[in-house]
Amino acid sequence: MRPLLLPLVPGRRSAPLARMLLVLAALAGALQAGGCAYKDIDKRSFVVAMGVDRSDDPARPLRVTLKIAIPTADIKSGENRFLLLSADGRLIAEAVHRLQGMNENAFDFSHTKLIFIGRDLAEARPLRETLDWFIRMETIQGIALVALAEPSAEAALRVSPPMERLPSNSLFTALDGSGTLSPYITHAYLFDVVRRLYEPGLDPILPLVEAAGKKAFRIERSGLFDKSRLRLVLSPEETEWLNFLRGETANVDFVFGRDRLYFQADPNRARTRLAVESRGRTLRLVVDVELYGSIDERQKETAALPAITRAIEADVKTRTESLLRRLQEAGVDPLGLGLRAAARGLAAGDPEAVIRSLDFTVRTHIVVYETGNVLR
Template identity: 40%
Template sequence: MKTMLLFLLVVPLLSSCGFKDMDKRFIVKAIGIDKSNDKDLPLHVSLKLAIPFSQIKPGQTNTFQFVSDDAKTIAEAVQHLKSKVDKELDFSQSKIIIFGKDLAEERLNRESIDWFLRRREIQGMTFMALGDPSAEQVLKVKPKSERLPGDSLFLSFDQEGTESSFIVTEYLFDFHRRLSEKGLDPYLPVIKPLNGTYLIDQVAVFDKEKMREVLNPEETRVFNELSKKISKFDIETRTDTVQFAVSVSKFGYTYTIDEAKESKPVLTMNVKMTGQTAESSQSFDYSKWKLYEHEAETEEAKRYEKVLRKLQSIGVDPIGLGLRYRATRHHREKEWGRWSSVYPQLVFHVNVKINLSGSGGIK
């Protein structure tokens, strides 16, 4: 009896859990951060909000609301944005964070993503990207093919929809790690609005503070192969003697760093790939396959060396050569100091071995 009486006295003092029904929530699907034109309020924060509806009908276009605000910090912007909507902002299903190009060229460091890391609703697997010319313009695009707000971007990056060797995927947890990890620099895929849809075929490389350069599509493909070791892509060979494309199904590489000559350290990379002919301007003679393989190997080796030298000239290391260097030596901070002097002088030698397994479906 005493226990029951105590229970009845305590229950009125308990606070509610604060749960709100779905019809009282705005689901934030995508977040954009740009540089504003106001010096006192330097950040322009944009949110793409999904409006819940009970049923998706065939041919029905997605419904979303777009809101934005200028503020000193992301937290301040979000609080002020709540005064512009009639429902609670729910970030639990936010799947992509896009930074504008102008902001990335000025600064994009650990402080820039601190709010996202501290919000318990935002997952570490959230996609990261760079919007060109701005994150707001990317978020305002409404592709006819998508059924839910931002759905086309999610399908592009998680490879459940399109699979392209030009699309580089980056996550919040990995981007955060790269901002502080010695020997591993950040990168972000670049999204451009294009006639009611998106173009994603470039990658931006960063140092620990800001964007340094945007690689062109061909360099992006090579970067994707080296950083992600993707196994499905096409390569094209054009020489005076032959012109053909190879659809690669297997890919891998190893490398060693030789410091025997301190003034001329050498990185030797051995690349192996297997594939079959995808397109050719001439009949493929089996007796000349070795020639075709040699021509393709020479062209690919040049592409890999070009990208490696470009990243070296920019002074960034998004592939993680320095991280591997530190991991294979055992003198703590000495390795980093040594690598800082070795990397700018490194000479790249790339050897490519291609095995043509067939000539496609043509008999």
């Protein structure tokens, strides 16, 4: 027998059931209305990288460039397709809104992995103001890479190496360390840059990407900031040594012109230790450097291993003290020495002022050995 279906008649028993059905109908309508805002994948343009430069228009001082990946069915080496869109604005948000009128699809920033800041803009505008829009955008990931660009962010975004399969993939793998392990490349993520901007006694450091035409790039220098602007650009040798002191690399080398010696440190046996100590009324930074390495190549047989070891020890002390003096003069603290002092209760007042008042002591432990079956 078929069950008997009774109509809902307003009454004492059917009233709760009727109210429940009305609530369910309202929820279903709300969910259906909210789903109308969803964009299909073919209606979205994926922004893989962004750049911010100074513009030539005083009324709109910022120039924003978006690098949009163009999907292809067959990915081939050297045939990556992308679109660059640029617009000027008083704010980054205004420029992005202007760019929306140049593209038929909605911008999707969930795949934005790289943020370029032009060197000219970094010297003229506070870094906090430049990164404010990126911090507030919930669709931009905190692990996005941040870098300086020269001559401009737009020029760096145009770089497309011949072997590249995906837009800006070569820059991604170089800057995040998943590809090359160059000691000259500094790794800077958005979340860490923001932390350094707001943490007393710790300042931001960004890699500097130089565009060499449209087919190549060079990354071997870095830019140091205080809590506001770009204050110092390091040479390749200084960048390498700063990365070593920060613990980002162990691949350091030494070249001595007099004896034409080349020293390569073993990456598994190279380390550094930084300690801020109180000596009366002054603070002293003690740097311990330990290196074990081999002589990969040399052109003369005159120098013995003890003499080579002494030369390397002197070079380590010179490099370290010279770099620390430059940081003091510029008033930047990428090593977090002020934060270290504050953690031990040694920073009397402002941790930002610790870097300017430090004395230095460099202690070394160097071991050099020959390689292979070469007899000396």
